[in-house]
Amino acid sequence: DSGVTQTPKHLITATGQRVTLRCSPRSGDLSVYWYQQSLDQGLQFLIQYYNGEERAKGNILERFSAQQFPDLHSELNLSSLELGDSALYFCASSVAGQGTNSPLHFGNGTRLTVT
Amino acid sequence: DQQVKQNSPSLSVQEGRISILNCDYTNSMFDYFLWYKKYPAEGPTFLISISSIKDKNEDGRFTVFLNKSAKHLSLHIVPSQPGDSAVYFCAARRMEYGNKLVFGAGTILRVKS
Numbered sequence: 001d002s003g004v005t006q007t008p009k010h011l012i013t014a015t016g017q018r019v020t021l022r023c024s025p026r027s028g029d030l031s032v033y034w035y036q037q038s039l040d041q042g043l044q045f046l047i048q049y050y051n052g053e054e055r056a057k058g059n060i061l062e063r064f065s066a067q068q069f070p071d072l073h074s075e076l077n078l079s080s081l082e083l084g085d086s087a088l089y090f091c092a093s094s095v096a097g098q099g100t101n102s103p104l105h106f107g108n109g110t111r112l113t114v115t
Numbered sequence: 116d117q118q119v120k121q122n123s124p125s126l127s128v129q130e131g132r133i134s135i136l137n138c139d140y141t142n143s144m145f146d147y148f149l150w151y152k153k154y155p156a157e158g159p160t161f162l163i164s165i166s167s168i169k170d171k172n173e174d175g176r177f178t179v180f181l182n183k184s185a186k187h188l189s190l191h192i193v194p195s196q197p198g199d200s201a202v203y204f205c206a207a208r209r210m211e212y213g214n215k216l217v218f219g220a221g222t223i224l225r226v227k228s
Contacts, residue, residue: 002158033215042119042204042218043159056213090158094214101147101166104216106158 003027004107006091012113018079021110025072025093031055032074033104034066037088049074050096081114088112118142119207121219130228134192138205138219141186145207149216150179150190153202162203163190195226 003026013019025032031050035043045058049068060066063081068074078085088111092104120139128134136150146167151159165172165179165188172179178191192199202223206216 002160004158006158031214035218042121042220043216045215045217048213048215050213056215058215092158096214100214101164102214103149103161103164104214105161106151108156108158 002105002107004091004093004105006089006107006110008110009108010111010113012115013081014115015081015083017081017114018077019081019112021076021078021089021091021112023074023076023091023093023107025074025091026105029093029095029105030072031094031096032068032072033092033094034060034074034076035090035092035106037090037109038084039087043090046076078112083114086112086114117220118145119205119217119219121203121205121222123222124220125223125225127225127227128195130197130226131194134190134195134199134224134226136190136192136203136205136222136224138188138190139186140188140207142207142209142217143183143186144209144211145217146210147208148179148181148188149206149208150177151204151206151218152199153204153221159204192224195224197226197228200224200226 034046048056149164205219
C-alpha cells in the first residue's frame, strides 16, 4: 500500500460529459502529480502541484484541469470527454516538489472508460 | 519525442536465472533514474533508483547500472522469482524541471517456474 488513495477506481461515462478524479497523497507529502496511461503506452505526465500551487505542466489538454486543495488532496477534472480520453489516470505524491532525489509514490489509478 | 525508451516489450526468464531489463534515454540532462514495477490493477511501485553521479546501485536482488556515455541503464534481478513477473518501467528526471518523471513504455517480465 503506497498510501496514495485514488477514487473512484472505475468510471464509465459518455462522450461530452465531465468527470472529476480525486487523489489523496501520502501523509506528509506536499507534491501531487497526475499521469495518464493509455493502452499499451507508458505513463504520460499531465500536471504537478506543490503545496497548492501548480509546479509543472505536461501535455495536458485544455479540456483537462486540476487543483490541489489546502488539505493537499487533488482533483483532476476532465470535460467534453472524447473516446480517446479512455485511459488509466494515476496520481502520485512525493515529499518535495523538486531539488531532492525522492521517488514518486503512486496510487492504484482510476480507469476511465468513455463510451 | 520519446526521451526514455524501453525497446524490449517483453522478456521471459527461467526462475533462478538473471533478468536484465534495459532502458535508453536521449536527454543528457537527466540526473536521476528510477525503476518501477507494476502489477495488474495496481499502481507502479518504486523499486530502485540511481543518481547520475553513480554508475551502480544495489538493493538486495536488484541492481541498477548506469552508463552515462551510452545513455543507457539496466536493471538486473538475481535470482529471478515468479513473483517478479510484472511490467517494469524505467523513468528519468531532470532536476530543473521539478520532480516530474518521464517514463518509458515498459517491459513485461515473465519469470517461469
